Amino acid sequence: MMRQLSLFILLPLLFACAPERDYVPRVVDGDADRGREALARYECGVCHVIPGVADAVGKVGPALDHYSRRSYVAGKFPNEPDMLVRWIVDAPAMAPQTAMPAISMSEQDARDMAAYLYESD
Ligand code: HEC
Numbered sequence: 001m002m003r004q005l006s007l008f009i010l011l012p013l014l015f016a017c018a019p020e021r022d023y024v025p026r027v028v029d030g031d032a033d034r035g036r037e038a039l040a041r042y043e044c045g046v047c048h049v050i051p052g053v054a055d056a057v058g059k060v061g062p063a064l065d066h067y068s069r070r071s072y073v074a075g076k077f078p079n080e081p082d083m084l085v086r087w088i089v090d091a092p093a094m095a096p097q098t099a100m101p102a103i104s105m106s107e108q109d110a111r112d113m114a115a116y117l118y119e120s121d
Contacts, residue, residue, distance in 0.1 A: 024068045027081040029108070030115025038109045039116060047100075052120050061100060067117040074098065084114045 036053055039045065045056025049063035070079045074095060077083045086093075088110040091100035 021069060021071070025079070025081050025084075025118050027085065027111050027115040027118065030081070030111040030118075032112070032116040032119040034109075035112035035114070035116030036120070038105075038113050042103055042105060042109070042113075044113070050117075052116075064117055066121045068119070068121065074100075081114060081118070084117065085110045088113055 039050055039053045039056065044050060044064075045053055045058055047058040047060035048056060049058065049065065050056035051065050067079075067084075073079050073083050073087050074091070077087065077094065085107065087100075088103075089105060089107060090102045091098050092102050
């Protein structure tokens with residue numbers, strides 16, 4: 001009885017915590033090619049490793065590889081396109097303690113960068 005009960009409790013938890021998923025989220029109006037160019041132009045690579053983006057070897061923030069397979073943005077927000085776009089536009093508005101700065105940009109640039117992060121791996 002106890003054993004069955006713990007299975008009922010643990011199995012859903014296991015799936016809820018699954019660290020990887022196998023679909024690529026689509027960013028409405030996001031263009032991955034322009035995104036790659038924007039990631040370089042805004043110099044995100046000063047702080048992040050971003051595969052495929054020139055000189056993106058920074059170690060201040062986490063590497064932004066395999067992004068479509070992550071469950072969370074910055075460890076706390078569900079990794080969905082709108083959430084990622086909001087984070088890129090203004091991370092401190094979502095997480096006041098974060099070391100990621102707000103960077104002045106258009107929402108279109110953020111959409112393009114999010115598209116690149118999702119589609120590049
Ligand atoms: C001054 C350094 C710095 C710059 C510049 C910077 N970031 Fe960040 N970024 C960080 C740090 C530090 C974190 C971790 C923040 C946290 O978890 O609160 C982060 C987190 C992130 C995350 C979430 C990572 C995860 O593990 O889910 C994304 C996505 C991201 N940055 C994208 C960008 C993009 C796109 C740019 C350029 C427009 C950029 N960052 C520029 C420092 C920076």
